[in-house]
Amino acid sequence: MSGERRGWNRGWDVKGAAVGLFLIGAGLVLLRRDDAAFDALPALAIVGAVACGALALALARLDGALGDLLSKELTRRRARKTGAERI
Amino acid sequence: MTAATSSRSAPRPVTAEDPPPDVARPSGWAALRSRIPNEELPGIATLVVLAVLVGSVVIGWAAPTTALSLAVVALGARTVLDARSGGLPTGAVIVAGALVVVLAACWWSGTDLDQKPRWTTERPTEGLAAYEMAAGSLTIDLTESPRPMGVTAEVGVGRVIVKVPDADVRAGRVDLQARVAGGWVSVPIPQDDEVRPIGRDAGPALMDEVATQSGDAPTVVVRVDVGIGNVEVHRVR
Numbered sequence: 175m176s177g178e179r180r181g182w183n184r185g186w187d188v189k190g191a192a193v194g195l196f197l198i199g200a201g202l203v204l205l206r207r208d209d210a211a212f213d214a215l216p217a218l219a220i221v222g223a224v225a226c227g228a229l230a231l232a233l234a235r236l237d238g239a240l241g242d243l244l245s246k247e248l249t250r251r252r253a254r255k256t257g258a259e260r261i
Numbered sequence: 262m263t264a265a266t267s268s269r270s271a272p273r274p275v276t277a278e279d280p281p282p283d284v285a286r287p288s289g290w291a292a293l294r295s296r297i298p299n300e301e302l303p304g305i306a307t308l309v310v311l312a313v314l315v316g317s318v319v320i321g322w323a324a325p326t327t328a329l330s331l332a333v334v335a336l337g338a339r340t341v342l343d344a345r346s347g348g349l350p351t352g353a354v355i356v357a358g359a360l361v362v363v364l365a366a367c368w369w370s371g372t373d374l375d376q377k378p379r380w381t382t383e384r385p386t387e388g389l390a391a392y393e394m395a396a397g398s399l400t401i402d403l404t405e406s407p408r409p410m411g412v413t414a415e416v417g418v419g420r421v422i423v424k425v426p427d428a429d430v431r432a433g434r435v436d437l438q439a440r441v442a443g444g445w446v447s448v449p450i451p452q453d454d455e456v457r458p459i460g461r462d463a464g465p466a467l468m469d470e471v472a473t474q475s476g477d478a479p480t481v482v483v484r485v486d487v488g489i490g491n492v493e494v495h496r497v498r
Contacts, residue, residue, distance in 0.1 A: 198333075204326075
C-alpha cells in the first residue's frame with residue numbers, strides 16, 4: 175500500500191495500521207475487563223485481528239480519498255487565487 | 262565583455278569579517294518547535310504519555326492495571342499514526358505486545374496487579390487457616406500452632422516460607438504439598454540428618470511440585486500454591 179505519493183497522503187502501511195488498531199482494541203478490552211470478553215478471549219483475539227485488518231484497509235483507503243479530495247480543492251483555490259492576481 | 266564589467270557583475274566573495282546575513286529567526290514557542298524534527302514528534306508524544314501514566318501510578322491517581330492498559334492504547338495509537346506515513350515503530354509494538362501478554366496472563370490467572378506486595382509472617386492459632394496474597398513474601402510459622410492444623414496458602418508472585426518443627430517431620434506428622442507454576446520448591450535437608458522423611462532438596466524447575474512423606478496420621482497438613490516464585494520449607498529444631 176506504500177506509494178511514492180507525497181504530502182497529505184504519503185501512503186499507509188496497512189499491516190502497521192492493523193497492528194496498531196489491534197493494540198488499541200486489546201488495550202480497551204484489558205481496561206474494561208468484561209466478564210463476557212473473558213469467556214471468549216481466544217475467539218475475540220482471532221476475530222479482532224481479522225476485523226482490525228479490514229478496518230486498517232478501509233481507513234487507508236478513506237484517508238487516501240479524503241486526502242486526494244482536499245488536495246484537489248486546495249489546488250483549485252490556489253489556482254483561482256493566482257488567476258485573480260494575474261488579472 | 263570587458264574586464265571592468267565582469268568584475269562589477271561578479272559577487273564579492275564572503276570573508277570572515279562580513280556580518281552574518283539577516284535571517285528571520287523564530288522566537289519563543291516557535292523557536293522550540295522549529296528545533297524538533299517532525300519525524301520525532303510521535304515518539305516524543307508517546308514518551309510524554311507514558312511518563313504521565315507512570316506518574317499517575319506513583320502518585321496514586323491510577324491503578325497499575327489501568328495505567329498499563331492505557332499505555333497499550335497509547336502505543337497502539339502511535340503505531341497507527343506511524344503507519345499513516347508508511348512506518349512501523351518496532352520497539353513500541355514489541356513493548357505493547359509484551360504488555361498485552363502480561364496483562365492477559367494476569368487476567369486469565371486471576372492475579373491482581375493492583376494489590377501492593379506484602380511481607381508478612383503468620384502464626385495460625387486455630388485449627389484451620391487460609392492465606393491468599395497477590396505478591397510478596399509470606400512466612401507461615403507452625404512451630405507453636407495447635408494440633409491438628411490445616412493451612413492453605415495461595416500466592417500469585419513471591420515467596421512462601423513454611424516453618425515446621427523438625428520433631429514433627431521426623432515423626433511423620435507433617436503432610437506438605439507445594440506447587441509452583443514458575444519457580445521452585447526448596448526443602449533444605451541438614452547435612453548431618455540421616456533420616457530424610459521430608460520431600461527433597463529441589464533445584465530450580467519451571468513447574469515444580471513437592472510433597473512430603475508423611476505417616477498415616479499427619480497432624481499438620483499444608484497446601485501451598487504459588488504462581489511465580491518459590492516455596493521454602495524450614496525445619497525448626
